[in-house]
Amino acid sequence: MNKGFILSGALAIGLALPSFAQAPAQVKYANTITVEDLTKRLTYLASDEMGGRDTGSEQGKLAANYLADFYKSLGFAAPVNGSYLQAVALVSAKYTKITLQVGKNKLVENQDFVFIGDGNMPKAAKTELVFLGLVTDENLTKVDVKGKLVGLWAVGVRSNDLVTKVMDAGAAGIVIVSMEGQANFDRIAGRYKTLTDKGRIGFDQETKQRPIFMVSSDKMAQLFGTPVETLKEAAKSTPETIASQKATYQVVKTKSPVEAYNVMGYLEGTDKKDEVIVISSHYDHVGVSSEGEVFNGADDDGSGTVSVTEIAEAFALAAKDGIKPRRSILFLNVTGEEKGLLGSEYYSENPVFPLANTVTNINIDMVGRIDYEYDKEENKDYVYVIGSEMLSSHLKKINEYNNITYSNLILDYRYDAADDPNRFYYRSDHYNFAKHNIPVIFFFNGVHDDYHQVTDTVDKIEFPLMTKRAQLIFHTTWDLANREQKPPVDGTNTRTDR
Template sequence: MKKGLLLTGFVALGMTAQVLAQNPTQVKYGSTITAEDLEKHLTVIASDEMRGRDTGSEGQKKAAEYMIDFYKGLGLTGPVDGSFKQTFNLVSVSYDEVSLQVGKQKLERNKDFVFQGDADMAKKMKTELVFLGLASDENLAKVDVKEKLVGLWAVGERTQGLVDKVMDAGAAGIVIVTMEGQANFDRLAGRYARLSGSGRLGFDKETEQRPIFITSSDKMGELFGADVATLKEAAKSSPESIKSQKATFQVKKKKEMVETSNILAYLEGTDKKEEVLVISSHYDHVGVGSDGQIYNGADDDGSGTVSVMEIAEAFATAAKDGFKPRRSILFINVTGEEKGLLGSQYYAENPIFPIENTVNNINIDMVGRIDYEYQDAENKDYVYVIGSEMLSSQLKKINEYNNITYTNLILDYRYDAEDDPNRFYYRSDHYNFAKFGIPVIFFFNGVHDDYHQPTDTVDKIEFPLMTKRAQLIFHTAWDLANRDKRTPVDGTNTRTDR
């Protein structure tokens, strides 16, 4: 968007005096965010010593202590009864014994099928494997699924609603095809095999008897003695034409408690100190693979973590010099993002400061690299901005104003849509704040070949560009922390129930 087209919006926000004139105080403290300091911290956070910072691991705890020592040195306070840790328990759930036999064929886990869902069975269940195909009312009227293992053909469909429908109809379990082709399934099975040494982390809850086995289209055809084309056709309206098979299966579940912590550092404001601006990243990554390779997570999300640290230092330095923010600022490095946004969910549901007093969340998740879209571009000074007008009409304009005033990055909004097939708005920690009606901005550099790979290492970080991105976030945060009125919740999408 051209600068001139933005001015009307800025005037509406009360930015009438010397629009685009830099605040020398902001410039002074924003410039304390340097490529050298970002690299220094990231070299520690994403080092082999941290062992990939898997949630609850010793490596993650080492990273937490490094951050706490840093925040203490800045003179920030620990808001959790004097502590910088918001500690809570998760449960590691593993299914060490999972067996599935159809007819005389004993299927091999993470080769012929992968296990999903939940179950804990004292003994093996003998039943029939019946073919339902699509989970339509018409098909359910033709096939008796009660107490049966049900073959479900869900290629190209969103599976959660289909699974719920079949389980609600009384099925004992499901064998599901979600993608066609053996090669696609083999990639999925390989990923499950690599993660087989670690349990699924989550909040403790009662076991649901919902055994779900995912297999390939080729294997489904083999189980029913039919070719894939026949199954695809029968799935639509004639599932009863596919002969049922005898089946036996069992799932045994094991649970272990895992302690982990969000790291919180607090800077109290002045006349509006009851209102809190939250600046967040996640500091966990995916740990060590079954082959011993360390997933350092330099970009994901070491880059966001050290950006939060440097932004905190800029605000803390300004405060020591007599320039405290009007609103309080909570710097939070959350745990468990890679396991399902667990740390941010825990904070949002157990806030240290009243959630209604949280004015905004600025979330930083992967800001150190250049993605596929920009790798060949002449101007690579960009950042993706997501969610800035979902809940507030003003937040996007405030960010744009600070960008054209201080950093002049390309603000790319291509992923800033409800119908974005990547669903990035729903996939990082800001979403747990948005669900409570808190206006959010998510800063992101996009996906690259090293995403969730052992090759996501410090040497590949674009530190000068990362510095500009962190400085933009600082300037926007400074504005939000010091403006007269908090941003209203009046945006283009005030629904938060997705």
């Protein structure tokens, strides 16, 4: 792939773009976004005092109030009935008892298995564990799954639809292998162990009797008394050759409300004030480990959050000087992204400003680091851009125009591909705007060794590069806020299913 900047063909066609001459006022306020300010804000937001900013935690509320106070200091309007905080209706579901026994083997939660399903049972159920392997119509004719725990081999495939198909066929529950190798499983089990005491945070939904136990490939082989390679081969078309095992399991669940907030500051526009641009980031991270280590989340997504605050301040300074944007801008920091894009989903279902009036969403999630792809490159001034041309033929070109005029970053589109195996398009908060046919741009620096580790700390941040990225986002937002025509929604959303 050519990583160099390539200006889209026919850039100016129909866009009413000015020449490539820089606008002095725009440059003046972009230059108020500085390394010093970003460093100061991120050093606080990603400090141990913030305790990893977990959704619903006291430290998460501390971070929310810090952001709300910041928007208040800028003189922005409090758009949620006079508040900067939008309460997000979440609950914590705790599974206070989860047991699984196969034969005489009593499995240990978050060591031998990870519970990834749902359920609430007053007493333990006794059944059989049968092996289905791959979920094919042929295999389902060979194995009776009704009322049984069903062993699935789902390595390298998306398993949600497969699990649903087996449950719809009458299975009582699932025991699933989704990755090979004990080390891979142990990493996931360690993370689930950290989350056990906190509960699973999400929207309040009816409990489904859908017990799903994830095990390693080695453990599955042990449960059936069969070598891994034999199981893998039988999974294809001869699952009936694997003998069933007696099994007992139970799941007990309790729920409690969670106090969590989206934070927003609102700058009203002038002649086009009814049209709103949303600039978003998620300020939550994953809290503290079971050993007391803080996940500071400096890059994920402290970097995006302080970029939003710096861009907000730049617009506030311009407004103070009498240069207000034509369109209104909502600066939105959401909670619960790490739990499943919860805060942005809640906003999109309960918008403060009508989604019909929302011109675009600019989402910033991880813009403070250099990833695996660029760490050996001579030119590291890059940013990944995702989603910018799906719903509007103009949005990508507007961003490129501002880049070539002001920033000269490498705009890398590799993760914009529909078949991107990382599925980054689906993994941040812009998704909940795009699914409502609102054009989006997602700015991202890619992953690195410190992603979701306690080592994602401020000392690893590339502040000069982060400043350039934030300035580009400011320039693109300034342009979108002030141009005569908003970007048309003339594309089709072909990625509606996460």
